[in-house]
Amino acid sequence: MNGAHCLSARMREETSRSSWIRRMSEEAARLRALHGPDAVQDFSLGNPSTEPPEEFRAVLEDLLSDPSHRLHGYMPNGGFPDTRRAVADYLSLEQGVEIPAGNVVMTCGAAGGLNVIFRTILDPGDEVIVSSPYFVEYGFYAANHGGVLRPVPAAPDFGPDLGAIEAAITPRTRAVLINSPNNPTGRVYPASALAGLAGLLRRASREAGRLVYLVSDEPYRKIVYDGVEVPSVFAAYENTIITSSYSKELSLAGERIGYLAAQPAIPEVASLMEGLVMANRILGFVNAPALMQRAVARLQGACVDLALYRRNRGCCSRRSAAPATWCPNPKALSTSSLARPSPTTSPSAGPSPKSG
Ligand SMILES: Cc1ncc(COP(=O)(O)O)c(C=O)c1O
Secondary structure: OOHHHHOOHHHHHHHHHOHHHHHHHHHHHHHHHHHOOOOOOOOOOOOOOOOOOHHHHHHHHHHHHOHHHOOOOOOOOOOOHHHHHHHHHHHHHHHOOOOOHHHEEEEOHHHHHHHHHHHHHOOOOOEEEEEEOOOOHHHHHHHHOOOEEEEEEOOOOOOOOHHHHHHHOOOOEEEEEEOOOOOOOOOOOOHHHHHHHHHHHHHHHHHHOOOOEEEEEOOOOOOEOOOOOOOOHHHHOOOEEEEEEOOOOOOOHHHOOEEEEEOOOOOOHHHHHHHHHHHHHHOOOOOOOHHHHHHHHOOOOOOOOOHHHHHHHHHHHHHHHOOOOEOOOOOEOOOOOOEOOOOOOOOOOOOOOOOO
């Protein structure tokens, strides 16, 4: 019997499509064994380069030393109420928009958040537009829930190409997915780009007779340099759902802790929240990890030391002088391999992350 029959046809196709990521990481391991661990940099997986900040350990020790917290049990599917409150309060300041605790759901990372969002808003065949290049898992996440990812090329400066996005909008468009600071380009979208997108999405919603959402994937929001500010997506467009995580800003990638938040002005937002909480439950996440929820409730605003990332970014930019490579000065975390320029491009911000 053919061994491939152990997989569904769809999974066969998906594993073959993503095997290059695994091959890259295997090749890195092979080269490391050959040349030494410091001689090879593996950009295939997005593991943080730094340990979590000291505050994280202190909070964890404190939590573990006090058994009264009921640390390891189930809780409401949306998360501990006080954690949702802490995230909502911090996010309200960050976004400049008052966000009720009930508009936050604690998730298994931003990856879990995106799956919960797509499970909640997509019907089979609904389309999600994204600027290319993009985090490669997006296509799988949309397809998990019957959606179709529609990539459109980014503008030469790696910002969103509004003309290309407008041309890609169809009656099946349900969302535009953005990621700023961007993986892999490092681009931070300016407020003017968000305002332009908002105008497009309002028009598209009117014409389609249903909401066209902006889904903003923001796990790199805090990993920026040189005084760069990441503008508020909630201030730009009312029908926005954010997802983010503590994977990068607290180096907790393996702990699977993040959140999503819905803009309070979304029509029927209470029903949307009910759907999002239900999706968190029935996708099998049930709830985000309890201990981590307790920890991040006390760590709002904390961040890893960015010095190492800034130093890496400097190395990356200096490499741009090498003949076969090109690398603009990224405004955000840089973890990807160098991109080759097209002869006509001269972006102002660039390369960053990886596949996971
Ligand atoms: C752009 C982007 N979105 C989402 C994720 C998923 O992150 P997590 O689920 O760990 O929060 C990653 C991971 O590298 C990423 O680069």
